[in-house]
Amino acid sequence: MRINAGLRIWLAAVALLCGAAVAVRAQSSDDPPKPKANKQTDTATKNAEDQPKWDPLRAEKDLEVGKYYMKTGNIDAAMDRFSDAITAKPGYAVPFLYLGEAQEKKGMKRDAIKSYTRYLELYPHAEDKEKLTKKIEKLRTEVEEKKKSAR
Secondary structure, three states, rough: OOOHHHHHHHHHHHHHHHOOOOOOOOOOOOOOOOOOOOOOOOHEEEEEEEEOOOOHHHHHHHHHHHHHHHOOHHHHHHHHHHHHHHHHHOOOHHHHHHHHHHHHHHHHHHHHHHHHHHHHHHHOOOHHHHHHHHHHHHHHHHHHHHHHHOO
């Protein structure tokens, strides 16, 4: 298929307006496809066969619904949705923060510590790092006190 000069100029202008560097080239059907350069690819989008499909849009939707459940007081449903968001996008820090908050409200202090810690591991330069570090220490103290009183 051949592209005429006017269309080629229009496509180049559209590409420039969109901020994309697109090379427009008409390729006949008998030209063999060019091999791609050996570039390093992002492996975060690939999953093992037994793992659920990586889906960042679903993760965002799960977060949104989980926050709604938190506002309405349905903590169990919120925790399920935050866990689903983590499954859909494992390296995403934000669901761990919300999951930790839900677990803390539910009295699951050890789990909340794990979730908050994972959030800080994934997002080490978080604005709320100092606040969360103090919260983690407070939760650890409460867990230790509960252990001592149970003896």
